[in-house]
Amino acid sequence: MAKRILIVEDDPVISDAVARGLRADGFVVTVTGDGEQGLVEATEGVFDVIVLDIMLPMMSGYEVCRRLRAAGSPTPILMLTAKDTEHDEANALDLGADDYLTKPFSFVVLRARLRALLRRVPAEHSTTVAVGNLVLDSETFRCSRGGKQIVLTAREFALLEFLMRNQGRIVSKGMIAEYVWDAELDIDSNVVEVYIGYLRRKIDKPFQREDIETIRGVGYRFASERLARR
Known part of the structure; x- marks a missing residue:
């Protein structure tokens, strides 16, 4: 599965060039240009690495990094800055950044x-x-519930992983499309609904569960605690 990278950078020349290069390398890239939106994206989305500029409008990269670490986010953060002093580097690392590039x-x-x-x-x-007795292993591409193996297609696996890693959160159709289809899907189509239906028939109905909730007009949520209505 393609790795997902969030770029929070207010210079469009830099962000566009970096995004193009990373996409050419096969990464799934999301770009935003201010700190507040970057924090929202980093909190609500699932990313493998965050590239975070320090000097940002609305909220500094330092503050974004501090809040993410305070909230328990483990996502690796690479901080960018036009500054070049040991003090700036120390501040970034002290706040929880994993690396630093000038x-x-x-x-x-x-x-x-x-x-x-x-x-x-x-x-x-x-x-x-793992959520409850439902377990996914992206290395072996295996899914099981209560020890029983469930066969999933690649799209179904990616969709279920996204829902499970966002357990308890509402995720929109657009967020799903960006993660599972690399934003190439027209979010007005019914493909997301179709694949949600596929998953329900495989991981919920046979086990008398209703873990995948539809939040009308908003999106979906993986609840994991609801038994199916009889």
Whole structure:
């Protein structure tokens, strides 16, 4: 599955160039240009790495990083800045950033730093995710519920993983399309609903569950605590 990267950078020249390069490398990239929206994206979405500028409108990268770490987010953060002092680097690392790169930088170096961060897989982003007795392993591409194996297609697996990693949160059709279909899906289509139906028939109905909730007019939520109505 393609790795997802969030870029929070207010310079469109830099963000566009980095995004194009990363997409060419096969990454799924989301870009936003201010700190407040970056915090929203980082909190509500699922990303493997966050590239975070320090000098941002609305909210500084320092504050975004501080809030993410205070909330318990384990996502690796690579901070960017036009500054070049040991004090700035120390501040970023003290707040929980995993790496630091000073502008101007080489895309080759940025890519190498990102790949290094991706090799450091935190426990929360391990290959296995479990909610109740439902278990997914993205390394072996296996799904089971109560020990019973469930066969999923690649799209179904990606959709279920996204829902499970966002357990308890409402995720919109657009968020699902961006993660599962790399934003290439027309979110006005009914493809998301169709795949939600596929999943329900495989992971819910045979086990008398209703874990995948529809929030009308908003999106979906993986609840994991609801038994199916009889």
